[in-house]
Amino acid sequence: MKLFDTRAGETREFTPIRESEVSIYVCGPTVQSAPHIGHLRSALVYDQLARWFAYRGYKVTLVRNVTDIDDKVLEKAKEANTNWWQLAAENERAFSDDYLRLGIRPPAYEPRATGHIPQMIDLIQTLLERGHAYRALDGSxxxxxxxxxxxxxxxxxxxxxxxxxxxxxxxDKKRPQDFALWKSLKAGEPESAGWSTPFGFGRPGWHIECSAMATRYLGEHFDIHGGGLDLRFPHHENELAQSSAAGHKFANFWIHNGLITTGGTKMSKSLGNSVSSQALFELAPASAVRYYLLSAHYRSVLDYQSSVLQEAQTALERLHGYLERCDRELSNTRFADLEIAALPDEFVAELDDDLNVPAALAVMHELVRAGNADLDAERIREAHEKRCQLDAMLQVLGLAPSQWGSSKVPEHDALDHLIRALIEERNQARANKDYARADQIRDRLAQSGIELFDASDSTHWRLTNG
Known part of the structure; x- marks a missing residue:
């Protein structure tokens, strides 16, 4: 397996520190407001990475933190005239709900910054002792x-x-680039947002939070540190510097997911073009949102436009439609030796190549095209093998119908009922040798985009675009 390492500036072969184990730290949300599309994409990227490592046989420890104390949290709480910790807790619940809705599995650990102040103090003291940190010049x-x-x-x-x-x-600092490890409370900030330390009363800087939490749960040397591209500088640069200066090897790989644009323009609250997760889920089923967020390579820009969710839903329905067609037409046919299907080599190769999910999706759609051809030609065993392979691939990507409940919507059930009634009428006409009526029914369905297939003992249908 190969991954692009930001620090090296190239794709490198992944070798774990501990055999058969993978440790991943991901910078989670700063919970000053409700989640938006960018938050969902970032969390989903590392959920998918963890799923793939698990499929490859690794024991995965994924840590995704929550930044619940920060300048922005305090500012937003003041604007809302509420307690900062109350605002943070409410927004954290909103993130958790949306992650669950999108099929993102809970991490092994989800530490909050406020729960790890002692670890931050210890790390700061180490940096002071090593000569890589200093107390403020003004005595604060x-x-x-x-x-x-x-x-x-x-x-x-x-x-x-x-x-x-x-x-x-x-x-009060020596040079402009020096960054805060610990901060005095600012005027107007509540005392509940401060802690007593050897340096004085105050709260942690942003960067020291993640260094302390990553080390607490994964040790001083772990495999992968991830986050959004916008975190490379200053956040991750400063994390790396302070952790290395403290004597830690820290992360072997640095991975960054791309950002999201809206109609080709950088998404920004100031521009009024940010897209909330609530808006996404109102426009399409969560499974289609997941498909859309996976549809671009994780390192590339993902553009959001009004049509993308419908396109994603259509593409996912095409994949699920093949499973449904197989279930209809192969309901009495099973090959025990095919039930536990191996993933196609092409699919594995694409995910091993820097988690190339879009190319893996292309493999799935090509398999569906070939599988429909097998069904048309009554190559039953080949069609069933492809059905099992497709289901296995969908499982890996968190897109299988079984992971979302029934893949059918009420409209599909109603359509199936109506078509089967016409099929029964056509079969009765054929039995009565009323071939004109039988052909009329077939032609009427064909004009509506529905194709019939006569097997030896039954008749099946499919949409002609499927």
Whole structure:
């Protein structure tokens, strides 16, 4: 299996630190507001990566954190005139509900930043002792990472320190690029958002939170650190610097998923073109939303337009439709040696190649085309084998009908009932040698886009675009 490593700037063969085990840390949401499409895509990418590793026989430990204390959380709570912890908890529940709705499996651990203050304090003290951090020049509770003390600073994004933007200007730090490990409470911020430490009363900086939580659950050396492309700098760059400076090997691979545009324009709340997860789920079934979010390579930009969810639903129905057709036409036919199907080599190769899900989906659609041809030609064994392979592939991608309940909607059941009534009428006409009436029924269905197939003992139908 190969994965693109941001730090190396190339696709590398994946070799786990511990044989048959994979450890993954993913930066989860900052819960200052309800989830949007970008949050769903990022979480889904690493859910799919974990699923594929599990299928390949690895024991997977996936950690996805929740940033529940942050400048943005405090600002939004103040705007809403509510407690910051109450706002964070409500939004965290909304994220959990949407993850569940999308079929994203719960991580092994989902730590909150506020539950790991002692680990953050220990890490900051280590950096102070090693000479890679300093107390604020004005004597406040602020503690900063000393970027000049770490020669490798900038290695993740391949930048020199003079090329980097300052996080925020401050007179109490040595240079603009130095970033906060610990922050004094600002005027107007509630005391409930602060903790007593050897450096003074305050709260953690953003970057130290993830370094502390990743190390707490996965150790000082783990396999993969993931997150959205927008987190490469400054968040992940600073995580890498502070963790390495503390003496940790940290992550072997850095993986970043691409961002989402809306009609070709970068999605932004300031532009008013962000898409909430609630809006997505109102427009299409959750299974179709999952298909859409998987339809572009995880490292590429995914564009959202008004038509994409209907296109995704149609594509997924085409895959599910083959399973339904097989269930109708092969209901009395089973081949025991095919029930546990191996995934097609092409499908495996695509997912092993930097998790190329779009190419894997193309393999599935080609298999359906070939499977329908097998059914048309009454190649029963070949059709059944492809049915089992398709179901196995859908299971891997979290798109199988069995993972979403029935794949049929009431309209499909009503259509099937009406068509079967016409088929029975046609069969009776044939039995009465009223061939003109039988042909009339067949032609009427054909004009409606429904094709009939006469087997030796029964008649089946399918939509001609299926």
């Amino acid at each position: 509770s602020n503690v900063y990472f000393d970027t000049a003390s770490w020669p490798n600073y900038g290695e993740l994004t391949n930048q020199g320190i003079d090329q980097m933007d300052s996080e925020e200007a401050a007179s």
